[in-house]
Amino acid sequence: MKLNERKIKILEAIITDYIATAEPVGSRTIARKYDLGISPATIRNEMSDLEEMGFIEQPHTSAGRIPSQSGYRMYVDNMMHKRMLTDDEAEFLKNAISFNVNRVEYLMQQTAKALAMLTNYTTVVAEPKSSGVKIKHIQLVPVDKNTAAAVVVTENNAIKNHMIKAKNMPDADGLYRLSGKINSVLENYALDDINSDKVQEALKEFADYGELIVNVFRAVISTVRQEEDIHLYTSGVKNLLGFPEFSDVKKAKNIFQAFEEKDMLITLLGGGEDTAADKIEIVIGGENKMEELKDCSIVRANYRYGKNSVGRIGIIGPTRMNYSQTVSVLDEIIRKLDTIIDAMLGGGEDGDYDG
Amino acid sequence: MKLNERKIKILEAIITDYIATAEPVGSRTIARKYDLGISPATIRNEMSDLEEMGFIEQPHTSAGRIPSQSGYRMYVDNMMHKRMLTDDEAEFLKNAISFNVNRVEYLMQQTAKALAMLTNYTTVVAEPKSSGVKIKHIQLVPVDKNTAAAVVVTENNAIKNHMIKAKNMPDADGLYRLSGKINSVLENYALDDINSDKVQEALKEFADYGELIVNVFRAVISTVRQEEDIHLYTSGVKNLLGFPEFSDVKKAKNIFQAFEEKDMLITLLGGGEDTAADKIEIVIGGENKMEELKDCSIVRANYRYGKNSVGRIGIIGPTRMNYSQTVSVLDEIIRKLDTIIDAMLGGGEDGDYDG
DNA sequence: GTTAGCACTCGTTTTGATTGAGTGCTAACA
DNA sequence: TGTTAGCACTCAATCAAAACGAGTGCTAAC
Numbered sequence: 056m057k058l059n060e061r062k063i064k065i066l067e068a069i070i071t072d073y074i075a076t077a078e079p080v081g082s083r084t085i086a087r088k089y090d091l092g093i094s095p096a097t098i099r100n101e102m103s104d105l106e107e108m109g110f111i112e113q114p115h116t117s118a119g120r121i122p123s124q125s126g127y128r129m130y131v132d133n134m135m136h137k138r139m140l141t142d143d144e145a146e147f148l149k150n151a152i153s154f155n156v157n158r159v160e161y162l163m164q165q166t167a168k169a170l171a172m173l174t175n176y177t178t179v180v181a182e183p184k185s186s187g188v189k190i191k192h193i194q195l196v197p198v199d200k201n202t203a204a205a206v207v208v209t210e211n212n213a214i215k216n217h218m219i220k221a222k223n224m225p226d227a228d229g230l231y232r233l234s235g236k237i238n239s240v241l242e243n244y245a246l247d248d249i250n251s252d253k254v255q256e257a258l259k260e261f262a263d264y265g266e267l268i269v270n271v272f273r274a275v276i277s278t279v280r281q282e283e284d285i286h287l288y289t290s291g292v293k294n295l296l297g298f299p300e301f302s303d304v305k306k307a308k309n310i311f312q313a314f315e316e317k318d319m320l321i322t323l324l325g326g327g328e329d330t331a332a333d334k335i336e337i338v339i340g341g342e343n344k345m346e347e348l349k350d351c352s353i354v355r356a357n358y359r360y361g362k363n364s365v366g367r368i369g370i371i372g373p374t375r376m377n378y379s380q381t382v383s384v385l386d387e388i389i390r391k392l393d394t395i396i397d398a399m400l401g402g403g404e405d406g407d408y409d410g
Numbered sequence: 411m412k413l414n415e416r417k418i419k420i421l422e423a424i425i426t427d428y429i430a431t432a433e434p435v436g437s438r439t440i441a442r443k444y445d446l447g448i449s450p451a452t453i454r455n456e457m458s459d460l461e462e463m464g465f466i467e468q469p470h471t472s473a474g475r476i477p478s479q480s481g482y483r484m485y486v487d488n489m490m491h492k493r494m495l496t497d498d499e500a501e502f503l504k505n506a507i508s509f510n511v512n513r514v515e516y517l518m519q520q521t522a523k524a525l526a527m528l529t530n531y532t533t534v535v536a537e538p539k540s541s542g543v544k545i546k547h548i549q550l551v552p553v554d555k556n557t558a559a560a561v562v563v564t565e566n567n568a569i570k571n572h573m574i575k576a577k578n579m580p581d582a583d584g585l586y587r588l589s590g591k592i593n594s595v596l597e598n599y600a601l602d603d604i605n606s607d608k609v610q611e612a613l614k615e616f617a618d619y620g621e622l623i624v625n626v627f628r629a630v631i632s633t634v635r636q637e638e639d640i641h642l643y644t645s646g647v648k649n650l651l652g653f654p655e656f657s658d659v660k661k662a663k664n665i666f667q668a669f670e671e672k673d674m675l676i677t678l679l680g681g682g683e684d685t686a687a688d689k690i691e692i693v694i695g696g697e698n699k700m701e702e703l704k705d706c707s708i709v710r711a712n713y714r715y716g717k718n719s720v721g722r723i724g725i726i727g728p729t730r731m732n733y734s735q736t737v738s739v740l741d742e743i744i745r746k747l748d749t750i751i752d753a754m755l756g757g758g759e760d761g762d763y764d765g
Numbered sequence: 766g767t768t769a770g771c772a773c774t775c776g777t778t779t780t781g782a783t784t785g786a787g788t789g790c791t792a793a794c795a
Numbered sequence: 796t797g798t799t800a801g802c803a804c805t806c807a808a809t810c811a812a813a814a815c816g817a818g819t820g821c822t823a824a825c
Contacts, residue, residue, distance in 0.1 A: 075499075079817095079818090081817065081818050081819085082818075083817080083818075084817095084818095093766070093767080093768090094768050094769080095818095096767075096768050096769070096770095096820095097766085097767060099818090099819070099820075100766095100767090100820095102819095103819090103820080113818095113819085115774085115775065115776065116773090116774050116775060116776095116818085116819065116820095117773090117774045117775040117776065117816090117817065117818050117819065118775085118776075118817075118818065118819090119819090121816065126780090155768070158573070172455045188516070191553075192551065192552055192553070192582075194549070194551045194561075194582075195546065195549055196551070196553075196561050196569075197549075197563070198546075198547075198563050198565060198569070199565050200565060202567065204561065204563065204569050206549075206551050206559065206561050206571070208551065208552070208553050208559065212553050212557065214551075214559050214571045214573075216569045216571065218513070218569075227547075228588075231586050235582075272585070290670065291670070291671065292666065293663055293666035293667050293669075293670055294645075296659050296662055296663040296666060297663060300661045301659075304651050304656075304657045304659065304662070307651060307659070307662070308648055308651040308652065309653060311647065311648035314648075315645065315647065315648055324821080340679050353703070356651060387790095402807080432785095434787090436786065436787050436788085437787075437788080438786080438787075439786095439787095448797090448798080448799090449798070449799050449800080450787095451798075451799050451800070451801095452797085452798055452799070454788070454789075455786090455789095455797095455798085457788095458788090458789080466790085468787095470805085470806065470807070471787085471788065471789095471804090471805050471806065472785090472786070472787055472788065472804085472805045472806040472807070473786080473787065473788090473806085473807075474786080474787065474788090588824095
């Protein structure tokens with residue numbers, strides 16, 4: 056059977072209508088609301104075909120049709136067009152995300168919130184893992200007698216603190232001098248290479264400077280090496296409660312369960328496989344492996360964050376979410392983030408520091 | 411009318427039963443389950459009195475009674491006894507919160523999670539605001555040509571980074587020297603006093619060192635002065651969905667709305683007024699001013715965090731939450747946190763650093 | 766190939782009767 | 796005077812039957 060022009064029109068109508076109403080769509084409704092120039096009876100015949108092809112399904116005999124997973128897939132891959140933002144949407148985004156933010160965390164929080172409010176779905180933003188990113192500079196800062204903070208600046212201009220404990224920590228000047236030595240060894244290493252043989256080798260050279268220094272050095276290495284936690288920003292979780300498909304509290308609870316588990320969210324955001332592409336990815340219903348989220352779809356993409364690393368943004372809604380709007384908005388946001396982050400990190404070309 | 415011994419017993423029975431079942435409690439139930447040695451008819455008479463006194467109320471004529479807000483208040487203030495933790499609870503806490511954590515954030519996240527799992531309610535933990543806390547040390551760390559990070563160590567050994575932008579930032583050595591000067595002025599100031607006249611005065615003295623230095627100095631001051639965001643850790647929000655009182659999605663949505671707004675949560679945690687006391691505070695139903703949370707109660711308390719500042723922990727459940735268990739668990743956790751944080755911050759007595 | 770007509774299906778809504786938990790009141794009892 | 800058994804009454808919750816109606820598939824006519 057061929058998916059001719061008319062079938063496509065009908066499928067599109069069904070999906071559009073179902074996205075808007077969450078009610079099974081009947082032949083009569085289509086005939087009335089969408090001007091296809093054919094009678095309900097004809098539409099019924101076509102719908103029967105579409106059902107056989109697996110694009111739509113019937114909850115029960117006396118109900119209209121709803122899109123199946125592959126129906127949505129077909130729609131998303133072949134029929135949906137990315138649209139321009141409406142003036143309202145553009146205006147909203149302009150006001151919601153300020154360029155003058157000086158912390159990535161705020162920016163991400165803002166972004167998540169803006170997306171959630173604009174789409175009325177749930178948004179998750181992940182800052183990139185720092186493993187793989189090179190160290191630009193390490194400096195030890197005194198905290199108290201036995202404690203110092205190792206401040207690590209990466210090539211992305213991200214800054215992380217690590218507490219270092221050692222008996223009789225050197226004083227500020229001592230720490231500063233020590234920082235210089237540590238830098239000369241660790242500079243340009245990736246965070247997760249920091250325990251490599253080469254570094255171990257270099258470490259030996261410092262044995263002469265006394266046990267204390269080696270201890271501190273070791274502490275820095277072992278602390279910095281620890282896998283960094285991925286930061287996640289979530290917003291609009293409550294939005295899902297507004298959709299009739301989750302008015303069953305049991306279902307809602309399952310989903311909320313998933314949202315409280317970081318691992319789940321990270322899996323949800325996916326990435327890694329397809330990280331290179333600048334493409335927006337859509338995961339429909341059961342296509343994701345998480346049972347709890349089988350009634351949800353995810354629209355997700357990377358955003359550039361500094362030179363090599365990327366963060367992820369995902370928008371989660373019911374399977375019948377408004378893919379077209381969501382994709383358009385996400386696309387716009389990503390473009391915007393690029394500019395802002397570029398500005399914040401000081402841009403690529405003059406980002407080098409020789410100190 | 412006097413609240414005699416028997417009335418108290420009956421009120422207690424009603425509250426206990428209602429907490430356990432969420433169903434209105436009838437005279438017959440009390441006579442059967444609680445061995446008061448009186449007949450349902452007598453209980454009915456007493457209940458009639460209790461209702462007149464405002465401690466219980468009737469959803470409708472043919473239903474049992476449920477505790478009113480002032481009923482809970484009476485119970486909590488005069489009738490409830492803090493109990494010991496059960497072995498299971500103690501065991502759970504022991505495993506859930508590790509002493510060997512080296513970041514406050516993890517500790518707080520762990521704490522929130524443990525409390526939420528143990529009580530089956532929602533937990534919010536707030537790290538203290540840093541305003542009012544004195545600066546122990548500031549150090550500038552190079553980031554790139556135009557950027558440095560101001561690393562601020564407070565007397566609590568908390569560390570905060572601030573990005574400072576300036577044209578032609580000094581190099582590492584320059585920044586280090588500059589840090590020394592900044593320190594000599596700002597040391598021992600409270601974070602929110604940093605813009606005071608005295609500092610402005612001191613600033614003038616540095617005019618001789620050139621415009622650049624003054625600029626950086628200014629940037630540090632204005633950045634550090636900004637009110638710090640309070641960090642919040644939430645866990646177990648989904649738990650509330652399990653209670654019959656929130657099986658109406660509308661209600662649940664309202665509550666979740668509140669949980670997504672930081673300001674709300676901060677108000678919810680309260681504190682400030684009664685910060686000094688080491689006491690556990692209970693806010694019942696409409697006693698909090700937030701309309702969205704009028705069906706919830708909050709059990710909250712301070713935990714010590716370093717010398718002067720305190721964080722807040724709150725456990726939020728339905729009005730008919732198990733106050734007795736919640737108070738006991740919270741009490742225990744706070745004791746535990748004290749020990750752990752003390753160890754983490756290096757203890758008070760040798761916390762001074764002169765560098 | 767299209768469509769009007771019609772019988773049929775089946776979930777949803779409506780209605781009305783039934784049930785039962787719980788009350789308040791009264792009268793009897795200790 | 797306090798307690799209790801008895802009883803009429805209230806009212807939400809439950810249940811079954813009936814009516815409704817949205818939608819379908821099939822057939823026959825155009």
